[in-house]
Amino acid sequence: MPLLLGVVVLILLLWAVNAFSKADPKQAARILRLIGGGAALIFAGFLALRGEIAVAIPIGAVGLGLLGWISLWPATFGGRTQKSPGQVSRVRSAFVEMELDHDSGALRGHILAGQYEGISLDALDPPTLIGLLGEIDDDSRQLLMSYLDRREPTWREHAERDAAGWERSSAAPSGKMTEEEAYQILGLQPGASAEEIGRAHRSLMKKLHPDQGGSTYLAARVNQAKDVLLRRHR
Numbered sequence: 001m002p003l004l005l006g007v008v009v010l011i012l013l014l015w016a017v018n019a020f021s022k023a024d025p026k027q028a029a030r031i032l033r034l035i036g037g038g039a040a041l042i043f044a045g046f047l048a049l050r051g052e053i054a055v056a057i058p059i060g061a062v063g064l065g066l067l068g069w070i071s072l073w074p075a076t077f078g079g080r081t082q083k084s085p086g087q088v089s090r091v092r093s094a095f096v097e098m099e100l101d102h103d104s105g106a107l108r109g110h111i112l113a114g115q116y117e118g119i120s121l122d123a124l125d126p127p128t129l130i131g132l133l134g135e136i137d138d139d140s141r142q143l144l145m146s147y148l149d150r151r152e153p154t155w156r157e158h159a160e161r162d163a164a165g166w167e168r169s170s171a172a173p174s175g176k177m178t179e180e181e182a183y184q185i186l187g188l189q190p191g192a193s194a195e196e197i198g199r200a201h202r203s204l205m206k207k208l209h210p211d212q213g214g215s216t217y218l219a220a221r222v223n224q225a226k227d228v229l230l231r232r233h234r
Helices: 002-022 025-049 053-066 075-081 126-135 138-151 179-186 194-208 216-233
Strands: 088-092 096-101 107-111
Touching: 025 053, 088 179, 088 216, 096 138, 096 194, 107 138, 126 138, 138 216, 179 194, 179 216, 194 216
Parallel strands: none
Antiparallel strands: 088 096, 096 107
């Protein structure tokens, strides 16, 4: 009997090595989890038969976790530590739409109207973008200036101040913000909880606060979005 069991184990090991060598990394990882999970469950069952329940239970739990039948970590822990990939905040005005990538902090956008409609801001050189500042509304101007501050930090030193006086425009957001706009600015789905709103606000302020080299206007928009959405929870 022991000899037969040894032969079976050897055959299984040879099969596992062969399968592992031919599989892609994802498939190989899955095979290892299945083997490890199955082995853990068998060992746990052996311990349980010997009466060592206190040891068998955690080993069995590990086996079930490797097989994907239970979660090894509480959901609350995963919720606190897992970061949503690809989360993007959007701020839109009459002339330009800006996007902030939450992971990288990259600021990008495109033109919504005029001769450059549909063109990415990255595709236009700074002199062209600076030339548009005197032709657009205040909200659009502030967004475009925020983009220029990120892309070309010294642009203000070399830009010619035109007669329109764009340099004196207000950094405060104008107009009433809708809930839909607020969700887009914070990069959240409708119905987000107060905790999610606060977490998104704190994350964005770290990237956009003027003290961190960010934009006064965008920071004000993020604060406004938070206030709009938190009214629903009061």
